[in-house]
Amino acid sequence: KAGVTQTPRYLIKTRGQQVTLSCSPISGHRSVSWYQQTPGQGLQFLFEYFSETQRNKGNFPGRFSGRQFSNSRSEMNVSTLELGDSALYLCASSLALPPTGELFFGEGSRLTVL
Amino acid sequence: GDSVTQMEGPVTLSEEAFLTINCTYTATGYPSLFWYVQYPGEGLQLLLKATKADDKGSNKGFEATYRKETTSFHLEKGSVQVSDSAVYFCALSESANSKLTFGKGITLSVRP
Numbered sequence: 001k002a003g004v005t006q007t008p009r010y011l012i013k014t015r016g017q018q019v020t021l022s023c024s025p026i027s028g029h030r031s032v033s034w035y036q037q038t039p040g041q042g043l044q045f046l047f048e049y050f051s052e053t054q055r056n057k058g059n060f061p062g063r064f065s066g067r068q069f070s071n072s073r074s075e076m077n078v079s080t081l082e083l084g085d086s087a088l089y090l091c092a093s094s095l096a097l098p099p100t101g102e103l104f105f106g107e108g109s110r111l112t113v114l
Numbered sequence: 115g116d117s118v119t120q121m122e123g124p125v126t127l128s129e130e131a132f133l134t135i136n137c138t139y140t141a142t143g144y145p146s147l148f149w150y151v152q153y154p155g156e157g158l159q160l161l162l163k164a165t166k167a168d169d170k171g172s173n174k175g176f177e178a179t180y181r182k183e184t185t186s187f188h189l190e191k192g193s194v195q196v197s198d199s200a201v202y203f204c205a206l207s208e209s210a211n212s213k214l215t216f217g218k219g220i221t222l223s224v225r226p
Binding site: 003004033035042043044045048056058090092102103104105106107108 | 150155156157158159160163203213214215216217218219
């Protein structure tokens with residue numbers, strides 16, 4: 001059974017640009033969550049989608065957005081990139097609601113902003 | 115708001131040593147508690163969980179008991195192996211909510 005797949009794995013952008021990250025959940029999983037991992041702040045929740053609807057959102061500025069498609073694949077977008085957006089962005093999927101926190105994580109997309 | 119506090123790291127142990135990683139939490143309700151592990155070059159994996167007070171989660175020789183009176187969920191293993199070297203995260207989620215609140219994580223290195 002394939003795991004959670006994130007693309008691209010690595011990318012480099014410059015300040016002011018925008019970036020789109022993609023996540024394909026485990027087959028049959030309908031909930032997708034996104035987390036930002038940095039050395040200073042650790043793992044922080046960005047948002048969660050279920051059946052194309054955003055169910056929950058973390059404390060990030062509006063530059064961070066996401067969406068989920070009918071096949072449960074999800075994308076997140078960061079506009080007007082800042083140096084502080086450099087991080088590992090992790091996507092996680094779970095089977096259903098309530099998911100009881102059993103999230104299955106991808107290996108992440110490592111974003112470097114120069 | 116919810117928060118999770120883990121002991122400061124990193125931790126270095128010799129193979130077969132006893133491991134304890136402390137974790138305490140603050141939550142408004144009755145959360146579920148988790149330990150996730152991140153091996154080098156891999157994504158986060160669920161190690162064990164407990165969903166109510168006095169529950170004990172266990173997996174791969176690791177154990178943790180949900181202590182409501184001390185708001186703790188300490189991770190223990192009687193005899194660590196080199197293959198246990200990884201970053202360990204304590205986390206919680208409130209009921210009916212998949213959002214996880216993570217601790218800072220602690221790096222464990224086990225030397226032969």
